[in-house]
Amino acid sequence: MSTVLVIGAGGVSSVCVHKMAMNADIFSDIHLASRTKSKCDAIAASVKERTGRDVTTYSIDAEEVPAMVNLIRKVQPSLVVNLALPYQDLPIMDACLEASVNYLDTANYEPKDEAKFEYKWQWAYHDRFKQAGLMALLGSGFDPGVTSVFTMWLKKHKLKTIRQLDILDCNGGDHGQHFATNFNPEINIREVTAPARHWENGEWVETPAMANKVNFDFEAVGPKNMYLMYHEELESLAKFVPELERARFWMTFGDAYITHLTVLQNVGMTSIEPIRYQGKEIIPLQFLAAVLPKPETLGETTKGNTNIGVIATGEALDGSGEKTFYIKNICSHEAAYEETGNQAVSYTTGVPAMIGSAMVVTGKWSGDGVFNMEEMDPDPFMDMLNSDGLPWTVEELDGPVSF
Template identity: 60%
Template sequence: MAKVMIIGAGGVGNVVAHKVAQLSSVFTEIVLASRTLAKCDAIAASIDHPIRTVAVDADNVEELTALLKQEQPELVINVALPYQDLSIMDACLAAGVHYMDTANYEPPETAKFEYSWQWAYQERFEKAGLTALLGSGFDPGATNMFTAYLAKHYFDEIHELDIIDVNGGDHGYPFATNFNPEINIREVTAECRHWEGGQFVTTDAMSEKAEFTCPDEVGTYNIYRMYHEELESLTKHFPSLKRAQFWMSFGDSYLKHLEVLQNVGMTGIEPVNFNGTEIIPIQFLRQLLPEPATLGPRTHGKTCIGCVVTGVKDGEQKTMYLYQVKDHQDCYKEVQSQAISYTTGVPAMIGAKMIVEGHWKKPGVWNMEQMDPDLFMEDMNKYGLPWNVIELKDFKLN
């Protein structure tokens, strides 16, 4: 049905390549591209399906445009670094290729998570007759779909949203990150923002803590309020929301190490001079930490990610919780990955499927919740991320 190009050969790129290859009737040809050809070749060799590999510098718009014109894919699945979103969007426009990603653009020089740069492409994609789908990972991505699904099927109006991301996995390291360390640490150490009273309210990073018990015997965890990009689009597209928050679990060891690294300046994003060479501390730290793609065989436990929505139906207030639980080792058995990469990669494949099958193919730049959620949610159940929805009584975090 469609030829696709996957850009990015990290942990998520590996999962996307595996899952796309499983749907050969939908994705008839696959090209895997990255700056490092050896990473692409290693992924391709692990998949029992033909995948062509190419090297490309995704920061170089001319080089990527030339590759896209040569290969002529219908869609680019961008699972490279968020810093590269705009250059890849520019190349897609120049080559006439549909675009999607899993995380919003982030400028390298400042930890700023917002959609303004990508929303500014709306008119160009619309005029070109091309679709750009933003944030088709898990959070953002599946969490946007969860919210839209609950709003569509369970409420007349939604008023409060709590996105809760719990990773109950253990990889055995005192300190490691389950996805790109640089992106992870920038997110966690950034100022927290949550939506309340018609505006974003800023608080110190990790200053709000709660305890949450996950269903399906996943366990009870400490969760911390932080900012996450889907809050920006969800509060825009669901204006009835009076409060929206994002929560993530962190273990004591992770927080202890992170505090020390911050105190000594190792999480900094400003260049420092070391023996006459300019280095960025957080990028140096990234080289010292375990590569997230290597954590799969040693990570045990489960993730539990979902949305708690409170609103009104037929004049009555109620609270619904839609969530997904995934076992790390189940992911490794299927695609040689831990669950963090898996839960991001599967929604990326499904978002791509929605576009190439024509369900979500419409000119312009779109966030996930602007699309009808039903087919996406059906595919979550079909392709490895089965979900549940339950009603909660007396739910309260803060």
């Protein structure tokens, strides 16, 4: 039984807190803080209505380290769960070190002024967390997160080595909007418009954003165009699966999304360079994010399924030669909304955030320092995916993927 403090009050946080409340045997007291307390209060009200559990709420600026330290000391949690924005990771980690508490997040650090996701800034905290006897678990979402656990489960149970790896992220849902993002618009658009990178033969290969497209038939969704992108778990997978010859990340986008994004990019609305407007300095992408539909409001209208998985090729564990396995989860937007009031993109990140938190507070995953998901035993995490809303399947394919 553990007390946890969750930072952030978007759709992912809402799912995570709902699922924590549904696991009362693990999470005895749940505290929720965000810059806007009314958002926390709305989540707390939904949790109370759905589960009968109370969630204590606070207002906090996650970038103000002294205020964060004071809040942590007031709550006295065994774990701080960072579901805020990626560029708030480091100040929250600083606060956790000063207040002597374990840390977890779902996305790696990104500077405000540069669209560049990298683990180096957080990996640099390893010795400080180790010396403090604390654990920091990075990237406990779906991708990154579950995709890394999928990979390590295959390596533990199916494949002695992994030669090729492809991560396929498909959102087959329709939210009925002309243009909207299914998670934080600012982070989503920064990801999509950044150059693509994949790991091949020991080095990073960079290509223009959205330049490589493949059509793939996804179970429970149908044929969709998926695009080669860079995603942060490629960095940790290349480090912790050293025999990888090639690792790629693919994400689906509809034609209408691509058209809208292209126009917005062409007119400068996706820029993160400050401009002067009516005597004030604004960042175009932040302004765009403010006028787009909030992801947490899309749950009621979104219909369809997500399908996220990993295809891995390598030497079979049983010595039977090279084999290819496809491990995936299919999640219904409607079912996610019925259970938590949020669509499946938030659900598929919020549930793994809860499971990662459960791994840490129960001691099933432990260690002093900064850790990625690949360094942990995949089995207890995989068990909770099945029991807590994200069941997975694994199948053997005829051979390596040809795209």
